[in-house]
Amino acid sequence: MKGHIYKPNCKCKGKCKCNASWAYIIDIGRNPKTGKRQQKKKGGFKTKKAAEEAAAKLITELKSGLYFEESTITFEKFAYQWLSIYKNSGSVKESTIRVRNHEIKRLMDYFAKLSLKDITLKRYQDALNDLKDRGYATNTIDGAHRTGRMIFKKARELELIKKDPTEFAVVPKAIKTVEELEKANDIPNYLEKDQLKKFLRTAKEKGLDSDYPIFMLLAYTGMRIGELCALKWTDINFTEQTISITKTYYNPKNNVKKFSLLTPKTKSSVRVIDVDQSIIEILDKHRLFQKKVMLRHGDHYYDHHFVFTLIERHPGYPFYIKKVENRMERILKLAELPVELTPHSLRHTHTSLLAQAGVNLEQIMERLGHEDEKTTRLIYLHVTKDMKKEAAHKFSKLMQDL
Incomplete structure (x- = not known):
């Protein structure tokens, strides 16, 4: 795999003495449609060693066949693509589809126009926490999270993203009041x-x-x-x-x-x-x-x-x-x-x-x-x-x- 480490913004003549960041550029194969050479560039590394380590990781992925370019598809677009796949699986009830659609809409408030690849664990967890702060019940937040997990799992399977931001996210639990604890064991209404x-x-x-x-x-x-x-x-x-x-x-x-x-x-x-x-x-x-x-x-x-x-x-x-x-x-x-x-x-x-x-x-x-x-x-x-x-x-x- 051809590639090299360099400082793209360095203006020094001769030996570099500036604080410009390091970058790498690596050949990642040829475009399957055009046959032209494709290269992957990434910069912003503070040290040469950091750039070399990142480049080595990419080369390992390329050699093992694990490398793929993350998609720029937005959450909104993919969520509805996923819903269509989910609906056509043949084993899901209409009532469940309706619930999933409502849960997607809750997540849209936070991620609609964001690319899937830009949604991090922190960003996703912040969304769940905000739902709690807005007064949503734990069951409601849990439902939104369940749908979110399914969406990102499918995106991972389709190699649209490299990391699933929902994997380590947790549903925030509200501390129950004495009244709520007592109500949890209330006997429902029925006729004698x-x-x-x-x-x-x-x-x-x-x-x-x-x-x-x-x-x-x-x-x-x-x-x-x-x-x-x-x-x-x-x-x-x-x-x-x-x-x-x-x-x-x-x-x-x-x-x-x-x-x-x-x-x-x-x-x-x-x-x-x-x-x-x-x-x-x-x-x-x-x-x-x-x-x-x-x-x-x-x-x-x-x-x-x-x-x-x-x-x-x-x-x-x-x-x-x-x-x-x-x-x-x-x-x-x-x-x-x-x-x-x-x-x-x-x-x-x-x-x-x-x-x-x-x-x-x-x-x-x-x-x-x-x-x-x-x-x-x-x-x-x-x-x-x-x-x-x-x-x-x-x-x-x-x-x-x-």
């Missing part, structure tokens, strides 16, 4: 047994079309609201009295016709839920009701076999999540129950009632489609703790005559 009875009775007596079967199913199975909206009649086995959960409904903008059916939240979310005869009878009655609606609308009915569908406007399209939430709020008001409860609260209610019925935690997790869920554990431990206290009280009462 008597409250649930009142809620379901109100849904049956004063609910709109589909309300009663919807809320009975949520309360009696613990399924997620997205799983319920995605249900099709083919998922229900009326003979075996089971419901198969294989998909979830996704519609972030609540646009009736622009929805997607995605794979469930986790691998353990794919499951078969056993139901009792009462649920089967309610679903069978609902199916007959739906057939009458289909006959009334004829070809205008969007017949894709969804269990819970709209009736008058956009007939046949599945219920969207916001609509179910609004329906539930209406019934809660009529029943004079806390309106802050949501369809997800019925999932927590199902957990608490299973625990009261003596079902063990592992079986509850399997039924709900969880591998490990802190909230489920909290509810279970809360309910069983009260049951243990009650058992101790009953025993004490039994023995008090001794």
Whole structure:
């Protein structure tokens, strides 16, 4: 490899006596398109030895085939190129793409017009620290960092950069207050047994079309609201009295016709839920009701076999999540129950009632489609703790005559 060390800005005649910096110039091969010789120049070294060491490192990279020119592509341009690659990998949900896009936008505030190669560890870490100073939650910063890591890892794989600035970066952790620590172990809202009875009775007596079967199913199975909206009649086995959960409904903008059916939240979310005869009878009655609606609308009915569908406007399209939430709020008001409860609260209610019925935690997790869920554990431990206290009280009462 041809090259030499020199002082490009030296004006001395004869032996150099000035403080000009040192530089190197090295042949790095020929341009593959033009065939012309290419050279790499770099200056700014304070000593000749420093320039020689840098030149030796470059020559080693050239001889071993590890050398490449870093790209000048900006973070903004490459981030969206990466997002396209990520999206077309075939294994990523729409909801995840949407999250990644939001996280890229957060990083754009700091790096948009910078070349990838100019983003250092310090610069990247400063960005994470600033997100914390601006009041973003740790989970939000962690999400942005996770996306940043994936972007720079891909840039490294494609030999656009030599160093990954995210490799040693850390997400700043806020010191939790006493209130936050206590809140972390708060039991989520759910209905007690008597409250649930009142809620379901109100849904049956004063609910709109589909309300009663919807809320009975949520309360009696613990399924997620997205799983319920995605249900099709083919998922229900009326003979075996089971419901198969294989998909979830996704519609972030609540646009009736622009929805997607995605794979469930986790691998353990794919499951078969056993139901009792009462649920089967309610679903069978609902199916007959739906057939009458289909006959009334004829070809205008969007017949894709969804269990819970709209009736008058956009007939046949599945219920969207916001609509179910609004329906539930209406019934809660009529029943004079806390309106802050949501369809997800019925999932927590199902957990608490299973625990009261003596079902063990592992079986509850399997039924709900969880591998490990802190909230489920909290509810279970809360309910069983009260049951243990009650058992101790009953025993004490039994023995008090001794």
